[in-house]
Amino acid sequence: MSSKRRAVGEHFHGDLRGVLLAAAVGLLDEAGPERLSLREVARRAGVSHAAPAHHFGDRAGLLTAAATDGFALFDRHLTRALAGSGGAPIEQLPLLARAYADFAARHPGHFAIMFRPALLRADDPDLTAAGDAAFETLRAHVQRCQRAGWRPTVDNQLLAAASWALAHGISVLRTQGSLARHGRDTSLAGVAALAEAIIGDQPRDPTAAA
Amino acid sequence: MSSKRRAVGEHFHGDLRGVLLAAAVGLLDEAGPERLSLREVARRAGVSHAAPAHHFGDRAGLLTAAATDGFALFDRHLTRALAGSGGAPIEQLPLLARAYADFAARHPGHFAIMFRPALLRADDPDLTAAGDAAFETLRAHVQRCQRAGWRPTVDNQLLAAASWALAHGISVLRTQGSLARHGRDTSLAGVAALAEAIIGDQPRDPTAAA
DNA sequence: TGTACATCAGTGAACGCGCGTTCACTGATGTAC
């Protein structure tokens, strides 16, 4: 009992901020940002309805903190999925799309707000720093692909943004169920096949093939 | 005066459904789906707050009607932008991305709900028919590109879905301001350049160039 | 042409609900002495 520093009903919590954030993410996972209110988050965390405002100011502040966490998770997820991937460069963009879509599926609550600046304090320094770090991971991966021979003459920032858009589009449409509605294979292999379809090594003109 | 069939205050409207839809789209354009309520739409249309429910049932019904209109507009927009485009096939995907992004920018309210099935009655027959028709226009365009020599051996449905995802990703990121935040050119020419970066005619290995 | 009647689009008052915000408060903590 002494290991539990406080009994139920007491109000010194220790890590209420973290508990509130976790409750918010759980709510985002299950119901999306539309249904998230400070009162509902407090209810989930089992604390007074005024507590979230104490820590985050308002809804946008809470979502901003969740999105910042999301970008940190995202960066780690991409780094792990792409690190040491030694395949042919032509397989690397499908790998990126796959890792991106996998994150969106595993962290739907985070993903639902990370790219919705209108719901956030878009100029929050921690948020923008976390977002920039994740993009940098993506960009560096594209740069490695270029050094290995994939579209080496294309501007790196441009190609990184285009790769981002492709992975993002696939992930958004997949998360929403749009790909399933149009009969696509929505497994991770299917995701990779989508990226492969656009960038894969295919003769452009069959009559010119060797 | 006789041309105006009713005086102010009378309640036989003639096309209140259309007026409510227009008010809803205006609200979506300016404030997004989060801020749309039946009462606010009625306020904008200058009618009783109970009128929208009369015509659309609930919020999802109203948004579904708006999204269905959006898909019809989208289909027409794509058809016009892509019809008779006689350039090289390699220029055709950038053209599609450009038309897609242009629609998203011109119709932000429609675009904000068309691909958000969670906000809609996703199985509404009119909605799914309108969505399918728009995708068919996109797919047929990709098929023409393939017949003209672009990735002719790739499955048409797969390549169409991948092209869709690329155009969608670019448009979503552009609409949200994410591209601008990362220093991209957000003009329509910049949009085309993004698509071009991924699919454009570039030697994969510079040492193999003629 | 005139009357009676059914229909139905739209009204407006009333309801209960969940929300964010305010505010006086409680009580555990840490520090000064």
Next chain:
DNA sequence: TGTACATCAGTGAACGCGCGTTCACTGATGTAC
């Protein structure tokens, strides 16, 4: 070791607001006769 005090995380009652929904109603329309 003991006392006094400032701090501050969290409480809970109260508020006003906008929302969706309900419901009895009004009055224009179209049809039957």
